[in-house]
Amino acid sequence: MPRKVTLADVAAAAGVSKMTASRAMRGAKDVSQKNLDKVRKAAQDIGYVGNHVAASLSNNRSDLIGVVVPSLSNIVFAEVMSGIERAIDGTGFQPVFGVTDYDTEKEYDIVRRMLSWRPAGLIVTGLDQSEATLRLLQEDSLPVVQIMDTDGTPVDVSVGFSQDNAAEEMAKALISAGRRRIGYVGCNLDQDTRAARRRMRFAQTLEALGHPLVGEEIAEGMSSVAAGRWLTSALLARHPDLDCIYYSNDDMAAGGLYHCMAYSLKVPEKLMLAGFNGLDLLTSLPAPIATTRTPRDQIGRRAAEAILERLNRTERDGPTVIELAPEIRLP
Amino acid sequence: MPRKVTLADVAAAAGVSKMTASRAMRGAKDVSQKNLDKVRKAAQDIGYVGNHVAASLSNNRSDLIGVVVPSLSNIVFAEVMSGIERAIDGTGFQPVFGVTDYDTEKEYDIVRRMLSWRPAGLIVTGLDQSEATLRLLQEDSLPVVQIMDTDGTPVDVSVGFSQDNAAEEMAKALISAGRRRIGYVGCNLDQDTRAARRRMRFAQTLEALGHPLVGEEIAEGMSSVAAGRWLTSALLARHPDLDCIYYSNDDMAAGGLYHCMAYSLKVPEKLMLAGFNGLDLLTSLPAPIATTRTPRDQIGRRAAEAILERLNRTERDGPTVIELAPEIRLP
DNA sequence: CCAGAAACTGGTATCGGTACCAGTTCTACG
DNA sequence: CGTAGAACTGGTACCGATACCAGTTTCTGG
Numbered sequence: 001m002p003r004k005v006t007l008a009d010v011a012a013a014a015g016v017s018k019m020t021a022s023r024a025m026r027g028a029k030d031v032s033q034k035n036l037d038k039v040r041k042a043a044q045d046i047g048y049v050g051n052h053v054a055a056s057l058s059n060n061r062s063d064l065i066g067v068v069v070p071s072l073s074n075i076v077f078a079e080v081m082s083g084i085e086r087a088i089d090g091t092g093f094q095p096v097f098g099v100t101d102y103d104t105e106k107e108y109d110i111v112r113r114m115l116s117w118r119p120a121g122l123i124v125t126g127l128d129q130s131e132a133t134l135r136l137l138q139e140d141s142l143p144v145v146q147i148m149d150t151d152g153t154p155v156d157v158s159v160g161f162s163q164d165n166a167a168e169e170m171a172k173a174l175i176s177a178g179r180r181r182i183g184y185v186g187c188n189l190d191q192d193t194r195a196a197r198r199r200m201r202f203a204q205t206l207e208a209l210g211h212p213l214v215g216e217e218i219a220e221g222m223s224s225v226a227a228g229r230w231l232t233s234a235l236l237a238r239h240p241d242l243d244c245i246y247y248s249n250d251d252m253a254a255g256g257l258y259h260c261m262a263y264s265l266k267v268p269e270k271l272m273l274a275g276f277n278g279l280d281l282l283t284s285l286p287a288p289i290a291t292t293r294t295p296r297d298q299i300g301r302r303a304a305e306a307i308l309e310r311l312n313r314t315e316r317d318g319p320t321v322i323e324l325a326p327e328i329r330l331p
Numbered sequence: 332m333p334r335k336v337t338l339a340d341v342a343a344a345a346g347v348s349k350m351t352a353s354r355a356m357r358g359a360k361d362v363s364q365k366n367l368d369k370v371r372k373a374a375q376d377i378g379y380v381g382n383h384v385a386a387s388l389s390n391n392r393s394d395l396i397g398v399v400v401p402s403l404s405n406i407v408f409a410e411v412m413s414g415i416e417r418a419i420d421g422t423g424f425q426p427v428f429g430v431t432d433y434d435t436e437k438e439y440d441i442v443r444r445m446l447s448w449r450p451a452g453l454i455v456t457g458l459d460q461s462e463a464t465l466r467l468l469q470e471d472s473l474p475v476v477q478i479m480d481t482d483g484t485p486v487d488v489s490v491g492f493s494q495d496n497a498a499e500e501m502a503k504a505l506i507s508a509g510r511r512r513i514g515y516v517g518c519n520l521d522q523d524t525r526a527a528r529r530r531m532r533f534a535q536t537l538e539a540l541g542h543p544l545v546g547e548e549i550a551e552g553m554s555s556v557a558a559g560r561w562l563t564s565a566l567l568a569r570h571p572d573l574d575c576i577y578y579s580n581d582d583m584a585a586g587g588l589y590h591c592m593a594y595s596l597k598v599p600e601k602l603m604l605a606g607f608n609g610l611d612l613l614t615s616l617p618a619p620i621a622t623t624r625t626p627r628d629q630i631g632r633r634a635a636e637a638i639l640e641r642l643n644r645t646e647r648d649g650p651t652v653i654e655l656a657p658e659i660r661l662p
Numbered sequence: 663c664c665a666g667a668a669a670c671t672g673g674t675a676t677c678g679g680t681a682c683c684a685g686t687t688c689t690a691c692g
Numbered sequence: 693c694g695t696a697g698a699a700c701t702g703g704t705a706c707c708g709a710t711a712c713c714a715g716t717t718t719c720t721g722g
Contacts, residue, residue, distance in 0.1 A: 004391075004471070006708060017672040022710065030670060047470065050447040053387045054708035057677050060335075062384060064427070072416060078409035085403060085430045094444060096395070096427045099416045113425060116381040139378070140335075229615040254612075261592065261617040280582075281612065284560040286592040337678060348702045353680065361700060385678035388707050 005048045014042035025050065056118065063093045065307060066114035068124040070102045070192075073222070076249075076277055076296055077125070080147065083300020084123065091308060093120060102191035104130045111136055121145070121307030127152040128193055143310035145303040149194055150321050157310075159303045159322040166292050166326050167198035170246065170274055171205035173328050174290070179244035179272055182206060184216035185231045185256065186248030187223035195223075195248040198276065202246055215239045223248055228255020243271060250275035250282055253289050261286065268331040278329060288331035295324045336379045345373035356381065387449060394424045396638060397445035397453040401433045401523070404553070407580075407608055407627055408456070411478065414631020415454065422639060424451060433522035435461045442467055452476070452638030458483040459524055474641035476634040480525055481652050488641075490634045490653040497623050497657050498529035501577065501605055502536035504659050505621070510575035510603055513537060515547035516562045516587060517579030518554035526554075526579040529607065533577055546570045554579055559586020567596075574602060581606035581613055584620050592617070599662040609660065619662035626655045 011021035016035055024031045024039035025048075031039075042048075056062035067084055069077040084095060096117065098110035107124070111133050114122060121143035128149075129137065137144050137155045144156040151162050174182060184203070189196040203213045217235040219227055228251060236242065236259075247253040253275030260267045267273055267287040275282065278293030302322055342352035347366050355362045355370035356379075362370075373379075387393035398415055400408040415426060427448065429441035438455070442464050445453060452474035459480075460468065468475050468486045475487040482493050505513060515534070520527040534544045548566040550558055559582060567573065567590075578584040584606030591598045598604060598618040606613065609624030633653055 004708095008708080018708090019672055019710080020670085023671090032670065035670085047466075049443065049467070051388075051449065051708055052444075052447040053384055053393060053449055054677090055710070056384045057382075057388050057679085058708080058710040060677065072409050072413040073406075075404075075406050075409065078403050078406065081428075082403040082430070085428075089430075092444075094427055094429070094448070096425055097412075097416075098425070099413070099420075112380065113383075113423075116383040117425070118382065118384055136380070224611055225615045226611070251611075255615050258615045258617045280555055280557070281585075284556045284586050284589045286589045335678095339678080349679080350681095350702055351700085354701090357680095363700060366700085382678055385707090386680070388709085389678080389680040391707060 005046050009046060010043045010048045013046055014038040062118050064096050064117050064119040065093050066119045066122040067095050067097045068100060068110055070100050070125055072099055079296040080300040083297040084304045087301040087304035108133045120311060123147060123303050141314060141316050143307045145306050147299050147303050150323055154319045156316055157306045157320045159299050159306060161324055161326050163194045163197045164201045167201040168205045169328055170292055171202050173330055174244055175209050177330055180211050181214045181242050182244040183214050183235050183239055183242045184246050185235055185252055186218050187227050187252060189218060214242060223252050225251050225255040228252030229259045232256035232259045246274045250277045250279045250291055254281060257285060257287060257289060290330045293327045293329055298324050336377050340377060341374045341379045344377055345369040392451060393449050395427050395448050395450040396424050397450045398426050398428045399441055399455040401431050401456055403430055410627040411631040414628040415635045418632040418635035439464045451642060454478060454634050472645060472647050474638045476637050478630050478634050481654055485650045487647055488637045488651045490630050490637060492655055492657050494525045494528045495532045498532040499536045500659055501623055502533050504661055505575055506540050508661055511542050512545045512573050513575040514545050514566050514570055514573045515577050516566055516583055518550050518558050518583060520549055545573060554583050556582050556586040559583030560590045563587035563590045577605045581608045581610045581622055585612060588616060588618060588620060621661045623657045623659050625657045629655050
């Protein structure tokens with residue numbers, strides 16, 4: 001294996017010093033056109049690739065941005081990451097990701113490992129990190145964005161929306177739409193604290209409005225279309241007279257719709273279904289489903305932008321909340 | 332801001348040399364129990380976090396694994412990344428990702444940037460990189476895995492399945508199932524070369540079997556449920572007598588099904604729909620759709636494993652193809 | 663034509679670890 | 693009890709870039 005080409009090789013090939021080569025390779029500042037061309041040509045010729053590791057060590061900051069999400073099989077987080085990626089694209093930063101599987105211990109390890117790369121910033125999901133994790137995040141002035149959730153005080157910046165409000169709004173909207181016998185179907189609530197939070201607030205709001213939840217069906221394990229289908233079947237078996245079901249998310253709601261279609265239940269006339277997220281999946285369903293359209297792409301984008309804006313500060317300027325209100329869609 | 336805690340600080344606090352501290356912090360080899368404890372305690376006390384940048388520079392290899400995919404909004408790649416993540420979880424490696432948006436130029440930039448981090452390995456999508464990109468990948472003995480596609484010769488390792496075979500098998504299966512008037516619906520074929528390849532082979536196979544494609548509807552832009560729905564509508568308007576439609580993927584097929592349900596077309600009796608991928612999305616649809624279940628999680632996992640296996644080699648051992656045959660599912 | 667500023671260039675120290683090697687201490691065994 | 697070998701320890705030289713500063717050249721204007 002031919003030894004890796006270094007900047008020194010480029011410099012030698014171009015007949016200039018390492019420093020001049022270094023300056024030439026990033027931005028042309030303070031380098032004569034002649035040397036600039038020579039260095040570029042030399043780099044091209046010998047196939048120089050650069051070494052961000054050395055560069056990062058030297059100026060004590062990397063151009064990595066850490067992204068920590070609970071799951072990747074959930075399309076919601078994939079879309080958030082997509083938004084992050086688009087915002088970062090072209091800035092020379094590079095996203096690094098970690099998946100916690102909704103496990104707080106694991107989140108701690110991941111954050112720690114990421115910090116050891118001295119990233120330019122960190123994006124983590126939710127506001128409910130463990131004590132130890134929060135301590136890590138508070139430590140220095142690194143830009144930290146907590147996404148998805150704004151029901152609380154962020155370490156630095158939070159970008160997202162209030163899960164509480166979202167659930168409350170949906171409850172009110174369904175009541176306004178004339179629904180009275182409402183049920184709930186959800187999955188994975190012990191791990192997905194945001195979904196759990198929505199359920200709680202949804203039930204409270206219904207109660208306050210005088211039409212408490214008639215029944216609910218909750219399962220462990222990841223949410224899925226299949227789970228939505230059979231939980232709906234179970235719930236309707238116990239409460240055939242429901243006129244509305246609120247789901248922990250869209251996938252589950254789609255499963256519910258499939259059940260209804262198989263049993264020829266009129267949706268939404270007889271039974272209205274309400275999901276959460278507003279996925280592409282729903283836009284063309286044969287029967288309309290209510291949902292809360294969450295700005296996932298926006299969240300990713302704004303989170304990344306928040307980091308970029310805070311790169312050169314030396315002090316944190318107090319918790320900042322960036323609220324991106326979701327939008328309710330009824331059939 | 333308090334200056335970053337370094338290993339030297341830990342060593343000083345523990346009353347040992349930097350070297351002993353270094354050894355103590357990673358694996359206990361060649362360190363007395365007494366010093367091990369002292370160092371660990373000191374690190375804990377002063378909140379030492381470690382610096383992978385310095386470590387990587389020193390031993391000229393990082394524990395980053397680069398992952399390059401064309402898109403993140405496509406759940407297929409999110410699942411592949413999920414598989415990768417699971418495979419490297421606990422090994423101390425860290426995934427870095429880049430998204431090409433199906434753009435070869437961008438892919439080159441991303442690969443280049445990733446190489447500048449001296450990653451432990453690289454996972455890229457497909458076998459159809461540009462000349463320049465391939466040159467980068469060939470350069471040294473870095474483990475490189477090309478995923479999704481095995482119709483060709485990989486730079487190092489490829490993990491996936493033959494898109495050609497998959498399409499051919501589906502064509503044969505549909506004919507065996509008695510279908511004769513078959514159409515095609517697809518999106519984004521100029522960019523998604525794998526989908527384009529499947530379409531091509533599908534059409535060829537039908538032709539060879541004596542029942543050529545009756546018609547097709549192709550659109551630009553990303554594939555989606557919505558696109559599937561209106562393209563299906565358009566195709567059926569031109570060819571009302573089709574008894575089968577093959578789609579570029581499951582999302583499109585789901586859209587097709589929604590159209591059929593809205594117009595009460597009997598699926599699959601009157602019209603059989605065939606997608607591609609076997610997403611969770613399909614498992615509970617009210618009417619069954621044929622599909623090719625692709626092992627996305629497996630691909631991610633095996634790709635990551637392939638890299639881990641090749642970490643300590645010094646030479647590439649010739650192109651290796653890891654074939655993970657997909658499975659056809661008919662209604 | 664020259665002083666002073668601006669533009670450019672390169673040497674040296676460093677970033678925070680690890681490899682390597684040369685000690686030093688400890689253990690086992692004849 | 694002496695000694696070979698194992699177990700442990702620490703000094704020094706890097707890894708490949710960049711910051712900083714000092715020196716050199718080139719450009720101004722008077």
